[in-house]
Amino acid sequence: MLTFLPPEVIENICDKLNGIDLQQLSLTSKWLHRVTFRPLWRSVTIKPYPETERHCINPYGPLQPCLQFARELRFDPGDDVDPKRCIHARDWLGYMGSWVDKDPQQYDTWEARSDTFGLERGKLVRVKFECLAQRAVTLLRRLNDNQLESFSWNYTSCMPSEIFEILSLKHSSIQNLSFVTDPFCSRFNRWGRSSDLDLSAFRNLRRLSWRAPMGCHFDDIARLIQANAHQLEELDIELQSWSRDWENRESRVIHRVDDLEEWDKTPASTMLARQIFGLQATTSEVSERAYFPRLRKLRLTRVPLKDEITRKAVTAVSLNFDTLTSLTLRMCSYWIPLLSSIIESQIPLKLKTLEILDFYLKTPQITAVRNAAAIADFIDSFKGLEEIFISNSGPTSALEFWEHVTGHAETMKRLVYHQRIPDQDEETLQSRMGGDSSDLAISQADRDRIREDPDRNPLSRLDLEFIGLTCAPKYLRDILLPFASKSSLKVLHIRHTGVNSDPLPSWIFNHALELRISEAETNGVPINDTLKADRNLDDQAKEDVTVDLIEITTAVKERKDWKTPPLQQSFRDFANWIFGPEGIKSLEARGERRYRAVRQRCGGPEWLDVKSRFGSALEACPVENIVPEYN
Secondary structure (H helix, E strand, C coil): HHCCCCCHHHHHHHCCCCCHHHHHHHHHCCCHHHHHHHHCCCCCEEECCCCCCCCCCCCCCCCHHHHCCCEEEEECCCCCCCCCCHHHHCCCCCEEECCCCCCCCHHCCCHCCCCCCCCCCCEEEEEEHHHHHHHHHHHHHCCCCCCCCCCEEEECCCHHHHHHHHHHCCCCCEEEEEEEEECCCCCCCCCCCCCCEEEEEEECCEEEEEEEEHHHHHHHHHHHHHHHHHCCCEEEEECCCCCCCHHHHHHHEEEEEEEEEECEEEEEEHHHHHHCCCCCHHHHHHHCCCCCCCEEEEEEEEECCCCCCEEEEECHHHCCCCCEEEEEEEEECHHHHHHHHHHHHCCCCCCCEEEECCCCCCCHHHHHHHHHHHHHHHHHHHHHCCCEEEEECCCCHHHHHHHHHHHHCCCCCCCEEEEEEEECCCCCCCHHCCCCCCCCCCCHHHHHHHHHHHHCCCHHHHHCCCCEECCCHHHHHHHHHHHCCCCCCEEEEEECHHHHHCCCCCCCCCCHHHHHHHHHHHHCHHHHHHCCCCCCCCCCHHHHHCHHHHHHHHHHHHHHHHHHCCCCHHHHHHHHCCCCCCCCCCCCCCEEECHHHCCCCCCCCHHHHHHHHHHHHHHHCCCCCCCCCCE
16 A cells, blocks of 8 residues: 555655654565665664673674664664763773774783883873774765754763864764763863864754753853854754862853953853853854854753853843743853743743743742742643643642643643752752652642542643553552543653662652561571561651551562562552543553663663653653763
């Protein structure tokens, strides 16, 4: 049947399929293999083998007949790998060599041989990083001039300057650039902590994403954005959370605008915002500001929206909200004045996606309420949102906030509501991290009300296909009751911040019971005997394992069948309801995942399908750094 379709229809079908589905389609017949060959090789991902050794890439694969059709080149360590540091962190010091065809071995390095320091045998380099640079350049040289339209570096690592150089020389017309680097690495240019990038050749960018950049590259990023502002359609800048010491290290000392005899110590993030949005501009400098007439998607993380030194702020006139369809502001100070400016401008908004992440440990209750009201006022000011992703400080009533969300009921498809509160115990480690609200500040009286009459729940007016909540399973049934009579909800995401899910009791898994069962298996005694024994557990742990024999039997079976710790009884009861005859029949998937786990392959083809359709919602509002601070 496909053979009767016009070529342009076949091409359109191929464009809609993800890589795995397209590959499967190409294997169904020789004719389809020929038809799909070009679109199948349009995007090429370079993965190392083994995946944990990021320098071990094959510069000669794929074959040239395949590579000639590549328009997108991605360097990615793989979905099962979550590198948290630059390749330099576990690199070796050695003499410069040729590693295109052979892997560097530790016993060949200067450190392993204990050679006396000197340059008799050549230049000293970090051999893994040098190997990666040589192989990546060899691969890039196999491409034709201006062949690439898109380049991605997802190695969470420094990017060799040789790659930028060859991209500048051979692919200056590239339209999409995406980088995930390591802001805390001190060896990125082999010799010192200074920028060695030249991005001036890229003048045709449509999409730019740079996550976890180094402070010394902020000037390069700002100049790149300024040079392409008139045509940029998507911009994503994600800065990392820095300690006070690191912030001081990255700060800039510059002349004051009003007095050249005085100096200001300016945070690097403020300098970046100043350069991107022209916050330093005076009346005579207005023409030098960067405007974004074609911007459709803007995502900023930890980029301040006001310069506290010049007292200039990003406002509605700084961006073109006539074209913007997606706005994401994560931990961006002075976000409320920006939203207020947009409301006051009365610009007809075309936003389809709104994401706000705002959580600070010392947020007073009155401020938390004010911030929630600011988001609500903005949501009330227009219609048409399809996705709302909010993570804010609590406690503030989720039911009251959802009333404002219902103003977009005709278009709303995906909702994430993640509420965090400061830990009340200042003596614990978690007090410096905060915690997830387990009840979304919904009182017992309100839960009783929406349980008795689900129509009084604001969610009853929304036909959501995805919902992500920070809520303990014992409260979820009352909240989700409206969807039991609907056919819209496909995915439920029970959110739990990564920094809280390990030290605090899990809402999903009973780790205390897992410990007792493991003890029993190790000691060769009946499990119920270990539950009666007085082990070295605190009172909370003892309470957690006070279970009957039926639960023990169920827990042992879960461990055997699923290779996971046994479930908490409250979650087991919730799962039995939601997938039972009185539950939500339309539900396809239930997940309890952290931001970092979204990339993992666990779950098989079904999980990959969920990620492909709902990945943006699953990844929304992350609290953790891409790279934990070190050095």
